[in-house]
Amino acid sequence: MTYTFGLDTFGDRNSDANGQPLSHAETIRNVVEEGVFAEQAGADFFGIGEHHTDYFPMPAGDVVLAAIAARTERIRLGSAVTVLSSDDPVRVFQRYSTLNAISGGRAEVILGRGSSIESFPLFGYDLADYEELFEEKATLFAELLKGGPVTWDGKTRAPLLNQDVVPHTELGPFPAWIGVGGNPQSVIRAARLGFSLALAIIGGPPARFAPYSELFQRALEKFGRPPLPVLVHSPGHVAATDDQAKAEFWPRWRDIITQVAPERGFAVPTEESFDRETGPHGALYVGSPETVAHKIATNLRALGATRFDLKYGMPGLTHDQLMTNIELYGHQVIPRARELLGAPVTGPGPGSPVCRDGTNHDARTS
Numbered sequence: 001m002t003y004t005f006g007l008d009t010f011g012d013r014n015s016d017a018n019g020q021p022l023s024h025a026e027t028i029r030n031v032v033e034e035g036v037f038a039e040q041a042g043a044d045f046f047g048i049g050e051h052h053t054d055y056f057p058m059p060a061g062d063v064v065l066a067a068i069a070a071r072t073e074r075i076r077l078g079s080a081v082t083v084l085s086s087d088d089p090v091r092v093f094q095r096y097s098t099l100n101a102i103s104g105g106r107a108e109v110i111l112g113r114g115s116s117i118e119s120f121p122l123f124g125y126d127l128a129d130y131e132e133l134f135e136e137k138a139t140l141f142a143e144l145l146k147g148g149p150v151t152w153d154g155k156t157r158a159p160l161l162n163q164d165v166v167p168h169t170e171l172g173p174f175p176a177w178i179g180v181g182g183n184p185q186s187v188i189r190a191a192r193l194g195f196s197l198a199l200a201i202i203g204g205p206p207a208r209f210a211p212y213s214e215l216f217q218r219a220l221e222k223f224g225r226p227p228l229p230v231l232v233h234s235p236g237h238v239a240a241t242d243d244q245a246k247a248e249f250w251p252r253w254r255d256i257i258t259q260v261a262p263e264r265g266f267a268v269p270t271e272e273s274f275d276r277e278t279g280p281h282g283a284l285y286v287g288s289p290e291t292v293a294h295k296i297a298t299n300l301r302a303l304g305a306t307r308f309d310l311k312y313g314m315p316g317l318t319h320d321q322l323m324t325n326i327e328l329y330g331h332q333v334i335p336r337a338r339e340l341l342g343a344p345v346t347g348p349g350p351g352s353p354v355c356r357d358g359t360n361h362d363a364r365t366s
Contacts, residue, residue, distance in 0.1 A: 003307065003308075004045060005044050005296075010049040011057055012313040013056070015316045032068055034046075034326060038330065044076060046077055049311075053116075055259070056116075061082075065077045065078070065079075079109045080233065083119045093144040100169055109175075110177040111178050112178070140157075142195070145174075147168065147169065179200050195228075198230075199231065206303065207281070209303055231309060233309045234284070235314075249317075252317055253269060255315070256315050290332075292329075331353045
């Protein structure tokens with residue numbers, strides 16, 4: 001079985017070594033460097049999630065991904081997540097078709113309803129229409145992926161009649177996923193429309209999502225569709241030791257979850273809850289490379305998933321800490337997770353991981 005491993009960011013606002021926040025512009029430039037380095041370190045995918053806040057200043061991830069595409073050759077690039085409910089499916093398709101052209105066929109998109117809802121008032125959408133917006137727009141997006149002229153009618157945007165939507169993709173549709181945070185109807189929708197399934201697990205035991213993976217495959221069969229992959233997206237932070245990773249990540253996690261808790265309905269984290277989430281049965285992948293690799297392998301097996309995307313970073317961490325995280329994830333976590341899963345491990349050669357100083361990792365460790 002083939003397993004793939006990605007890195008996701010929300011453009012978490014960086015701080016300098018003294019704890020002072022960097023500008024939005026510098027944070028965005030840092031994300032470009034992180035995406036380029038993710039390829040050099042050996043990651044398979046780099047994703048950027050849409051957000052519109054001071055602490056996640058990343059409203060146009062596709063633009064940043066295009067900058068990364070121009071400086072990379074192998075790594076797949078995509079959203080993590082695009083809030084389709086408050087966007088125009090035609091424009092989303094056009095932006096990612098353009099990214100697909102720039103990158104030579106490496107684009108992907110993960111579509112979400114919007115668990116972070118700041119985009120709804122920003123773009124004039126009513127939260128009362130939350131479900132209808134996503135259902136209609138996801139249905140239209142599925143039609144756009146088929147290629148060729150599109151005819152569609154609904155309540156949430158102007159109808160299309162035999163409409164040619166450009167740019168056309170060169171090699172068929174690019175991969176598209178629906179992000180799900182625990183709603184079984186969303187799982188069934190993904191199967192009905194032919195999207196792959198992205199499980200966003202940010203709290204509690206990951207194993208509780210196993211029924212969703214099983215439901216997805218049963219629903220695909222019911223709708224007469226072939227099996228499609230499942231990925232897991234979860235937050236984490238990798239450092240040299242478990243203690244270092246927790247010490248760096250905990251205050252940032254505590255602060256951001258406390259800030260968004262009233263809007264998102266989260267419990268305010270405590271040190272006890274953090275220890276539980278970073279333990280073997282929690283949703284946070286925080287620790288040394290060995291600790292994180294074991295947790296990834298365990299949960300990919302339990303969830304019937306073939307891809308893991310680590311949502312790295314938190315507002316307040318430094319760019320240097322994030323680059324170290326990427327380096328350890330690519331050089332140590334991914335090979336170890338593949339080994340634990342019994343999957344082939346990348347050997348020396350052109351695709352071998354590269355260290356931050358530009359040297360070949362395999363050469364340094366042989």
